[in-house]
Amino acid sequence: MRLSQLFLKTTRDISKDEVSKNAQLLTKGGYVNQLMAGVYSYLPLGYRVLQKIERIICEEMDAMGGQELLLPALHPKENWLATGRWDGLDVLFKLKGAGDRDLALGATHEEVVTPLGMTVLQSYKDFPKAVYQIQTKFRNEARAKSGLLRGREFRMKDMYSFHTSQDDLDAFYERSIEAYVNVYRRCGLGDVTYLTYASGGTFSKYSHEFQTVTDSGEDLIYIVPGKGRVAINKEIIDDPEALASILPNYQPGDEKKLETAKAIEVGNIFKLGTKYSGAFDFEYTDKDGSRKVPVMGCYGLGPSRLMGTVAEVLSDEHGLVWPEEIAPYKVGLMCLRPGDEACKKAADEAYAALQKAGVEVLYDDSEASAGEKFAQMDLLGLPWQAVVGPKSAAEGKIEWKKRATGEKSVLLAGAWPF
RNA sequence: CGGGGCGUAGCGCAGCCUGGUAGCGCGUCUGCUUUGGGAGCAGAAAGUCGAAGGUUCGAAUCCUUUCGCCCCGACCA
The missing domain is CATH 3.30.930.10 (Bira Bifunctional Protein; Domain 2)
Known part of the structure; x- marks a missing residue:
């Protein structure tokens, strides 16, 4: 979605x-x-x-x-x-x-x-x-x-x-x-x-x-x-x-x-x-x-x-933290700069790939600022966050964060931490 | 059901004491600039002031009644 x-x-x-x-x-x-x-x-x-x-x-x-x-x-x-x-x-x-x-x-x-x-x-x-x-x-x-x-x-x-x-x-x-x-x-x-x-x-x-x-x-x-x-x-x-x-x-x-x-x-x-x-x-x-x-x-x-x-x-001070089995979506995917063509393309591709694999994903494709996207996604509390920014997009990578622990990892696009 | 607090723009609030026809923040809309942790500037739209009655030349503001929301208590197959 x-x-x-x-x-x-x-x-x-x-x-x-x-x-x-x-x-x-x-x-x-x-x-x-x-x-x-x-x-x-x-x-x-x-x-x-x-x-x-x-x-x-x-x-x-x-x-x-x-x-x-x-x-x-x-x-x-x-x-x-x-x-x-x-x-x-x-x-x-x-x-x-x-x-x-x-x-x-x-x-x-x-x-x-x-x-x-x-x-x-x-x-x-x-x-x-x-x-x-x-x-x-x-x-x-x-x-x-x-x-x-x-x-x-x-x-x-x-x-x-x-x-x-x-x-x-x-x-x-x-x-x-x-x-x-x-x-x-x-x-x-x-x-x-x-x-x-x-x-x-x-x-x-x-x-x-x-x-x-x-x-x-x-x-x-x-x-x-x-x-x-x-x-x-x-x-x-x-x-x-x-x-x-x-x-x-x-x-x-x-x-x-x-x-x-x-x-x-x-x-x-x-x-x-x-x-x-x-x-x-x-x-x-x-x-x-x-x-x-x-x-x-x-x-x-x-x-x-x-x-x-x-x-x-x-929950914690940033918002909700849903356990995986009852989360509304498993992954919150954020495109930090939809105006940047390469960034948007990388995020669109990640969205398509996740959907194709049957992963429930909520895709923040909005024009909002990066900070607003981070804060909102933390509030929503989906188990996994996937960030595509201009820099990571250029490197063919996606940054992942586990909401419950805050643990972060940078993976090649197409590789997932779960 | 008893006690307390609060009802003002979509949301959050100020104004009320001391009456003179309403303002701020967020959000929304337009334009420009921004762009890695809730961006900036300029402009715009949006409110029967919870409702009814009363006092007054005039009520968001004072009085009465009423409805609602939140909290405490009582209650809680």
């Missing part, structure tokens, strides 16, 4: 009262644009990042046996009355449809996927099954904040699994942890993302959150020593019984010695048991002909929040 053709305008100044780093950088870089509090447009660069994150999530969900589908965002009141959440979920958006009918916008989808599951899963032979979707969720948060981290409209992957036994649910749940770890690793957050024990609700001892450590996080986690990236959230730090089963050789008071860290919740998995299947009288026929209620699990992960977290955690 030529920069001159791209729907993009980066900016140097944004409002001084926007303090959230992810919102600052993503707005300055032209990745997103705020429409209202907690609601953002994803511009072409930003949407490419979002789609790459979503593709990674899909691949990992597919790999563990999830099947993608798409549920409605518009729901009838009756489904939410059935679970008690029409009045019980305070962030539920409610609206009136034709004929004055009460409707809700999807804040989560147990109310839709459970009755849907009933229509397909009728015999023990139909189990287990897991379906997932990625779609826009709506939550009427009292206070939207922190850029992409807490919006009223946001992208969410939600998977729901159906099982005939607790053991089967448990096994699937463990596999989902591996899949989630893969997602965070591929998005560049593997080293700072912790599997975090959280309270489990009615049907299990624990649920789990995935927490990415950063000073801008809103949650506080307590890091479990000697277990890799495992932590405990503050909900259960006061529960001695729970602590004893998580911390080896736990003695009362040990929790006070745990190292703490601020973190962003980037995922949440739950064992739902029969909470929703029960609410909808979801029964299947077992081997012996008896009617039984399946157990369910749900597995949430927000791509837009993950994108904001990456912007927050991996």
Whole structure:
């Protein structure tokens, strides 16, 4: 893509009262644009990042046996009355449809996927099954904040699994942890993302959150020593019984010695048991002909929040720093002097060669000054920068810079550092 | 939902206290000069001053109401 053709305008100044780093950088870089509090447009660069994150999530969900589908965002009141959440979920958006009918916008989808599951899963032979979707969720948060981290409209992957036994649910749940770890690793957050024990609700001892450590996080986690990236959230730090089963050789008071860290919740998995299947009288026929209620699990992960977290955690003083798998383009190619024929020719050729090799490249063919191009490309945060100036063009060379490390190398045109 | 701050050109801001019909920077457009870390000069276009009501000869400015944005708190399958 030529920069001159791209729907993009980066900016140097944004409002001084926007303090959230992810919102600052993503707005300055032209990745997103705020429409209202907690609601953002994803511009072409930003949407490419979002789609790459979503593709990674899909691949990992597919790999563990999830099947993608798409549920409605518009729901009838009756489904939410059935679970008690029409009045019980305070962030539920409610609206009136034709004929004055009460409707809700999807804040989560147990109310839709459970009755849907009933229509397909009728015999023990139909189990287990897991379906997932990625779609826009709506939550009427009292206070939207922190850029992409807490919006009223946001992208969410939600998977729901159906099982005939607790053991089967448990096994699937463990596999989902591996899949989630893969997602965070591929998005560049593997080293700072912790599997975090959280309270489990009615049907299990624990649920789990995935927490990415950063000073801008809103949650506080307590890091479990000697277990890799495992932590405990503050909900259960006061529960001695729970602590004893998580911390080896736990003695009362040990929790006070745990190292703490601020973190962003980037995922949440739950064992739902029969909470929703029960609410909808979801029964299947077992081997012996008896009617039984399946157990369910749900597995949430927000791509837009993950994108904001990456912007927050991996950026530096010059701008964004995208990991290669989710960068909007792999290479930012700059022609420093498009007015110089030899320089322009060398850059055009490099652009063509990269494209021919299937490398995603953003080509700054604009008339802007060299300094402006460097600064803008640093802000955009593509993993590799390739510079063609009049001097290097004359020598048949291209200067490369790795954005994350600043490491530079000069290579003959046609040779690439990756 | 409680508290605080702020709404003035596409974006970022000054002007408001002490009323007299609006200015700066960035960006945009034209021309010339520049060209390796957000270039210089000259010129130009662009604003119902968030909205409504009130006070006044006259309101961006004072008063009332209202909407929005940001922050703190509460909340957060």
